[in-house]
Amino acid sequence: MGNYVALTKPRIIELLLVTTVPVMFLAERGVPSLWLIVATLVGGTLSAGAANTFNCVYDRDIDALMDRTKNRPMVTGEISPRAGVVFGLVLTVVSTAWFVAFVNVASALLSLAAIVLYAVFYTMILKRRTPQNIVWGGVAGCMPTLIGWSAVTGTVGWPAVILFLVIFFWTPPHYWPLSMAFKDDYANAHVPMLPVERGAIAVARQIVAYSWVMVAVSLALVPVADMGWIYLIAALVSGGLFIGEAHRLLHLAKQGAATKVLKPMRLFHFSITYVTLLFLAVAIDPLVHLAI
Structure with missing residues (x-):
């Protein structure tokens, strides 16, 4: 289980959540309901975990060449590429369904967009092609601000x-x-x-x-x-x-x-x-x- 958790890059998720909850307070102009905060954080954690998992699967070849990432589970073989993809897909489906069921559709769509932006737009298209990869690929990391606001208001x-x-x-x-x-x-x-x-x-x-x-x-x-x-x-x-x-x-x-x-x-x-x-x-x- 620890290896699957590592695929989700928990430290990055923590930083993403730091930008989610405060925006909810601002949107509410006060304290949102505790349940809404928890539901949004759970959905956001699952969503970010999905995006990071796909990133680890796709980047396993270059991760093996870098000291900073050579011990990731996809590189060491502790998790197979197929298992990684399945895990990422499960997290994607569960996170989207969670947002729809317990937050709202707008947040679910924004969450799904964030996964696609990070896994496809940044990881697969930009990262290996341009020095500006992190600029435009970083859009995915901006999405929690929109998700936090939409969780409270249903809009952006x-x-x-x-x-x-x-x-x-x-x-x-x-x-x-x-x-x-x-x-x-x-x-x-x-x-x-x-x-x-x-x-x-x-x-x-x-x-x-x-x-x-x-x-x-x-x-x-x-x-x-x-x-x-x-x-x-x-x-x-x-x-x-x-x-x-x-x-x-x-x-x-x-x-x-x-x-x-x-x-x-x-x-x-x-x-x-x-x-x-x-x-x-x-x-x-x-x-x-x-x-x-």
């Missing part, structure tokens, strides 16, 4: 779209530092991640650009969703720190610093802190609304 509203865009612009400066740290792994597997195809300076410049746009978009939520001081301060402070980390990376890259000096994983880890703090503020602001 502009605040959810804004938060969707925040995650869209957050994904490259989140993932590219990881790719910089494991550049040799990706190169060995012939995966054209941006750090493999371009130098550290070029990558850092794009990270800085995306970081600025991400913060600007996050501030757009204030007028669109009538956010208060709690969210505004959180967005400004955490966003400012994020931009500072991005510029630190660019500064060191321009100096020709080696990877161990660049410490790209520092930005990677902070990006997780950033999105956690920002979405925590999204949840708290409607509860303790201090009007601007």
